[in-house]
Each structure stands twice: as structure tokens, then as C-alpha cells.
Amino acid sequence: FVHLYNDPRVISGQATCSLELLEQVGKLDAVVAPIGGGGMVSGTCLALSNVAPETKIYAAEPKNADDAFRSFKAGHIIADDAPVTVADGLKVPLKDLTWHFVSSHVEDILLASEQEIVDAMKLIWQRMKIVMEPSSAVPLATILKNKNTFAGKRVGVIITGGNVDMNKLPWMKS
Template identity: 80%
Template sequence: MKDMSHLPTFDDVIAAHDRIRPYIHRTPVLTSTYLNELTGAELFFKCENFQKAGAFKVRGASNAVFGLSDADAAKGVATHSSGNHALSLSYAAGRRGIPCHVVMPSTAPQAKKDAVKGYGGIITECEPSTTSREAVFAEVHAATGADFVHPYNDPRVIAGQATCSREFMEQVEGLDSVIAPIGGGGMISGCCLTLSNIAPDVDIFAAEPEQADDAYRSFKAGHIIADDAPVTIADGLKVPLKENTWHFVSNHVTDILTASEQEIIDAMKLTWARMKIVMEPSCAVPLATILKNPDVFKGRRVGVIITGGNVDLDKLPWMQ
């Protein structure tokens, strides 16, 4: 029997929500008549693009940072991230007044690098592959002795991300499905943790780029398949699942749906045009998959998590 004692529980989610409440926004839920008519579904968008630091990841990062003892916190925190976790951890560490060391790929959007620096994070760059990221991080971690806050496999992070779907359930009644993007699986794991406890009848869908579809292939194969350096416009979804997130995905996700690069760009542009909100490419993948699979969602009340809005405004995908 596999040991599950390290996995977060719903009690951890409740504790996380109490701990992070002073440092996060309770983000709004928006709707669009146009998108409802286009999809044949009733869509409710949980707008984590309006979250502190511009992304849902501030929830998990804040839970990890503010859960540290004073002695551990004094050494600071460290992580590797393509962007949103990096800037979220920098934000949380800044609020607690402790150092934050971040390893970021050289190809990460400049807007995200600037935000990390703005929050006081200390950046070390690496090559844009999982192998390079982990090797460079090992050096930084050894040199600093800081507390490692993994971007998504950390139980504290998963419990923090789960507070998003907990709020969502309080804000919208009678959802049939919830869909969110999947990269490493932190947000989806949080959804699984919350919904399996308080709304077990709600279907959980994950949305992934076709060009970085390792979670989709893992889901179909029944074990983790990891790509080292996929290339996709959805820069937040390039990382592979790990054992903790795989536990939640393999046990609670209904299905994983994929979308092409052009479908992602079209859905992003459509959301900008119709809902007047800034979202990044990774967040457009759920809507792209809903538009691509109308029969799956038709006539249903669907919660869509928009995970972040940290976009390089000088490099919008439809302007390339």
C-alpha cells in the first residue's frame, strides 16, 4: 500500500485559506452571454488574472511562505519556475521580509522576469529545459540553504491552490464541471482535492496544449510521461507532472483535452475581445478545448479557471 501521509487533506485547505486570506484577493467570477451562445454551455470564469501578483500561484506560494517557522523563514525560500510561481513566491517572501531565490529559463517572458525583480526576487537563469532547470536549481539551493518551495509538487502549494476552487464553489451554485489548464498539475490537483471533498459529483477536466501534451499522454497510459523541453505559446504549461500531482490527476480527473497553438491563440484573442480582460496564453487553453469539444460541455454549467494575466504586452501572439 502506497504511503499517502504526505499528501495534503481538505483540513490543510481550510487552514491554508485562513493563513493566506490577508495576502490574496477573493477573485471575481465573470460571465459572457456571447461565449455562452457560442459554446452552448453556461460558462463561469473564475478570474485569477485579477489575483495578487497576477496569478493563482500566489495562493500556494503564500501558504508555503507564511507556514514556515521563524527559524526556517530566516534562510529564505527558493524555487525554479518559468514565471508565475517565481513572481508569486517573490511576492509572498517580500511580504514576510525574507529572501527569495529563483531559477528561471532564459526564455521566460520579460514581463515575468521584471515582476520577480520588482518583488525583490533574486534570479539565476538556466536553459529552457527541465534538466537544466533542476541542475541549476540544485546549485542555488546548496549555496543558500533556503526552503525549497516546488512550483506544484509541494503539498503546501497544492493546499493553497485548492483555495481557488473552494471559493469558486461558494460563488457559483450547481456547477456540472470545472476545467482548468494543466502543466505540472498544481491547480488541477487543488481542484481535485477540494471537489472530491465538497462537490464529488462535479466533473474535473484538464486542458493542455497539443504541443506539450505529456499530461494527456500520461493520463491515457496510466503512468507519468515527462517531456523535457516542449515548445508551446502556453509558457506556463511546459512542465511535467510529478508524483503528488499525478496522484490527484490519476484518481480524480474526468478527462484531459488538448488544443492546437492556433486554437489557443484564437481563444485568447476572443476572451480579450469579448470579456475585456487580460489573460495569458496558458489560460486560454480551457476555452479553446471547450470550443473544440462542444458536445462534452453543451447544456452544462461549466466553471472555467482563468489562471493568470501576466502577459508580455509587446509580444502578443496574434501580432507575431
Template identity: 50%
Template sequence: MEFQISLAQLREAHERIKPFIHRTPIMTSQSLNAIAGCELYFKCENLQKIGAFKARGGLNAVLSIPEEKRATGVVTHSSGNHAQAVAMAAKTCGIPAYIVMPNNASSVKKSAVAGYGAQITYTEPTQAAREAAADKIMVETGATYISPYNDYKVIEGQGTSALEFLEDQPDLEMLVIPVGGGGLLAGTALSAHYLKPEIKIFGGEPEGAMDAYYSMQKGELVPNKITNTIADGLLVSLGDKTFAIIQKLVSEILVVSDKEIADAMRLIWERMKIVVEPSGAVPFAALLKNKEKFAGKKVGIILSGGNVDVSKLPF
């Protein structure tokens, strides 16, 4: 199978961003193993810079822009974690960042983006409004657009989390990954494909934004028409670049309700004593709902982020 991203490119991305990221820890919990009926390994990207894996893709994309093009800055649209990633990467490179955010983004994510010195434009919380605002800024400033997920440099960066995971825990038999735009799932699937092709990859997705599930069923992109879920990092639809990889390498998309997400999130908080946002709890929720698929296996889960507004916890 031929893909646009090679193992060499994934390794180059890792070298490129390594000075600016944490090699996040892998944590385990005997009590969660007992509840789940399998051996769980959690890759804690909630402890990454900016509190989410998206630091990886944002940095790789910005650092890959040629020096002569960087000066005009970068523009993106995001509900939060990718916005922070691009803002942090731009600050690292000393260039302007123009970030389009939906006006209903969580306050913790809004203030974090502002804290990196980015110029924020707020829009209605629709994909069309976000994209239109980003296009306008690009025309006015000459800034380089960085897609939140549908960009090979972003996918490469996100795939570095699984590179580390499989280097540190090579005996994993399955991986469960959250899916929104698909950057993390696609990048993870590629890293696993190259390093351990027999590993099974599952995506976890909220019922309120289940375009990946329908797209896999139909064999073509089926975008979300409306979204309604507490997993605010997973509201966007798959892109053509991410879907092409996911369709070939991912075994199944497992769908969960908001209640199942909140219950899984609470378990992680209570048993592991770490902060994880709803989107980050989706894979664990998917595993708990489908225990028979994972019984007795060594299962890796990427806890994708920990940027949660603690005044609005769902439990």
C-alpha cells in the first residue's frame, strides 16, 4: 500500500519538533484494567505542551514552511486545541498567528490562544463561517493557511505520538484513538502500519458528530450536517487526506453517547488522578462499550487532551 507519508517523513517530523514538545508518559491503572477486562496503556497527550497532542501537528506544519514565506504569518480555524498549537508554534518562530475561533469555544481555550499573542477572530460556530473568515484573512495578510487536520504536515506531526508509543510499548496489540477531523487517527494508523502492521486500529467517535462512522460505512466522505456533543474537540468532519488513510488502515469506528463519554471521563479523573477533556475520554468510552473486542488484549489509548473548563464539568 502506497501512502503520501512515509516512515522516513514521520521520523523527520519527530526530529523537527522534538526540541519543542514533551515525550509524554504512558500510564497504567490496575483498577481500570479490571473494569475494562484488558491491559490498558494510556499515552498522556493531555500532559503535552498546550495540553493536547495538537502541539505536534501545529509545530511540524509551521516549522515546515520555508523561511521566506514565514514572515507573513499563519492562519487557521479551530475550536481550541489546534488554535493553541498554531499560536504556540508561531510564537516559537516569532511570526504572526491569525486564529479564527467559533464564538462558543470554551473560555479556557480562548484565553490560552490569546495568551500566546495570537490575533483572534470570532465567528458563528459553523464550518462555513470559520473557513470564510480564514480565507478573508489569508487574502488580506498573505498568511499561510494551516488546516486543523487535512494537511500532510499536520498528519505527520500527529503521527509522532504513536511513533513514541510503539517505541516505548512495542507489545501493544490494539490502539483506540479519538476521531474528529482525523489527523491523529490517520497519523497514528500510518505509524502503526510502518512499525507494527499487525496491530488493529479503532477510532472512537461521539454520536453527536459521527461522520467518520458513516463515511466508513458508505466508502465515501459523509460530512456532519449538524453536531451536538460534549466532545468539543471532535466536531469537525474528516478531510479527504485523512479519510484516504483511515479508510485503508482503520478496522472500525466505535460510536459512543455523551453519557458514556462523561462516565469514562469521570473514571479517568477518579482512578488515574489526571485531567482529561471529553474528547480525550472518547476512546476509553468506546472500549468500555465494546469490551468483547478487547478482552485480554494489550490496548493502547491516546488521551488526546486535557483542556477542560472545570466550571462546566459533565459530572
């Protein structure tokens, strides 16, 4: 059995995303990755702690599903039973292995509101023509919200996931 995200093999696979990012753009001051269960951000931690330990790692989470944020602040895993967010790919909880990476290597966990997530998703769709799901927009939403943290810095943004129903885009009226 291979767990969806709380497995060393999955985390190692997720690490290749950050390695590819560094290979393409070079040295970065920070990387912002989405966090739900923590697989992607754990892979980011695994890669960067080994090849670019000076790069700060930030996790980005929906405010309406902020169990990782609350866990990070409390110093232990806090479960969220039924989060409701447009970023449904980030509604899964942290587990023991992913918590280890998050608590050891993440600089901070930043939150984005539902509207900030939708606005960031729309911006990426309009400006970059990238089809992506709301969960993928959370890192950009947190960067836009925390401009002072990232001003003047080279920041990598992990945008993953294209699972979106074209008939249910969050900015379209039903």
C-alpha cells in the first residue's frame, strides 16, 4: 500500500518538482508550495534542505481549511473534521511523516481567503493561460497577500493540479 501523500516514495517523487524548478531558474530566496496533507511541501522540504538549504520554504493554505496553519502554530497536528473551501485538493490532513517535514523545514504557513484564491486563479488563467484548479492558486494568493514578505526576492511558486470542471469555474455564476 502506498499512501496518497504520507509515504517516503511519494514525498521523494514530489521533491523532483522543486529540483526541476531550481534547474530551470537557478537560486531562489524562497519557494511557496500548497499544503493540504503536506506531500508536495514535504517533497519541497526534502529537495531544498539538501540542495538549497538557504532557500526559505513557505506553505500556502486556504483560510477555510487551516489545520496545517493551526498545527504549525501549536507545535502538533490538529485535525480539521470538515473544512469547506473552493481549494478542495487541500482539504486532507497532515500525517506523521509530512508533519515531520513541515515542522522541521517550513518557515511559515500563509493563509488565503476564498476570494483571494479565486482572484489568483483567475489571474493565472487570464495572464498565463494555465488551466489549473483552485488548490493550485493558493500559493500565488498568499504571495499577493504578503507582498512585503516577498518584495525584492526571487520566489518560486509551485503550481500543480489541473483538476477543474470547466462548467464550474469559481468565478462563473451558476
